[in-house]
Amino acid sequence: MYPELFRIGPVVVSSYGLMLATAFMVGMYLTTRLVRQRNMDEDAVVNLAFGIIISAIVGSRLLYVLTHLSEFEGRWQYTFLPIQPDGSIGLSGLIFLGGFIGAVITGYIYVRMKKLPVWKTADSVAPSLALGLAFGRIGCFLNGCCFGRACDLPWGVQFPVGSPATAFMGDVHLHPTQLYSSAYALLIFALLIWMNHKKMADGIMAGTFLVLYGLSRFTVDFFRYYESQMQVGPLYMNQVISIILILGGLLIIWQSRQKESAKSAITS
Structure with missing residues (x-):
């Protein structure tokens, strides 16, 4: 585990932050290539990517x-303030699904404002999101x-004393759920790249990403440790959100196929 790579004064350069930065740069390169293939407005999509990162x-x-x-009770100023009580700079405590939802909302609003083709744009971004998730989860593992x-599986991981894992779980072997998620994301990325070379209706790739990411998150979360406040009945909050993503993805795929069938009927 290498949560902190080095410091420059009060600025902490973390392995998690480095993985996110790497994901952004690789994702930008990949998205730019896919946008060119689709003859879309490259500058508009690059601006969209920056907006997505912030959101x-x-x-x-x-x-x-x-x-x-409860963690922020009495110190609400640290909810978004990047300067922490120990003087370090950075935010400690992020949830992937919250970022994903924020990115989708911002992306949809921006695409509508710029009058970009919604599903063609989403298809161009989907592989980069999958690859970004793979890098991000490696960052989680290092953090x-x-x-x-x-x-008690052979691949169980024993985190060092002082890590968040030992603080909650003690000195035991744990499921490396971060690596499970990273492997899932790489498989999703490979499938989306394969789909990109096939002739498919706009929205199919984006819908497939939502379905597969939702399924992967729902599955992996059965092996992941969560605090009690994250539980919603027999499931966890992130699993409930994952079900919504799966249903949303299936709806997008169905609508895309319906539109494609309607076009084929008109031209035939």
Whole structure:
């Protein structure tokens, strides 16, 4: 576990932050290539990417705060303030799904404002999101957060003393749920790249991403450790959100196929 790579004065350069920065740069390169293939407005999509990054940070932080209100009681100024009580600079406590929801909302509003083709744009961004998730979860593993439940499997991971995992779970072997999620995301990325070379209706790739990401998150979360306030009946809050993503993705795929069938009927 290497949560902190080095410091420059009060600025902490973390492994998690480095992975997110890497994901952004690689994602921007990939998205730019896909946008060119689709003959879209490259500058508009680049601006969209920057907006998505900002909204993803805000959304992931907001969901963390809303699900950990007691942690900020009496010190609300640190909910979004990047300067922490120990003098370090950075935000500690982010939830991926909150960032994803924030990014989707911002992306949809921007695409509508700029009158970009919604589903063609979403298809161009989907592979980069999957790859970004893969990098991000590796960052989680190096940071020691988003850890799993105790297990006695050969690949169980024992985090060092002082890590978030040992603080909650003690000195035991845990499911490396971060790596499960990263592997899932890489498989989704590979499938989306394969789909990109096929002739498919606009929206199919984006819908597929939502379905597969929702399924992966729903599945992995059975092996992940969560605090009690994250539970909603027999499931966890993130699993409930995952079900919504799956249903939304299936609806997008169905609508895209319906539109494609209607076009084929007109031209035939």
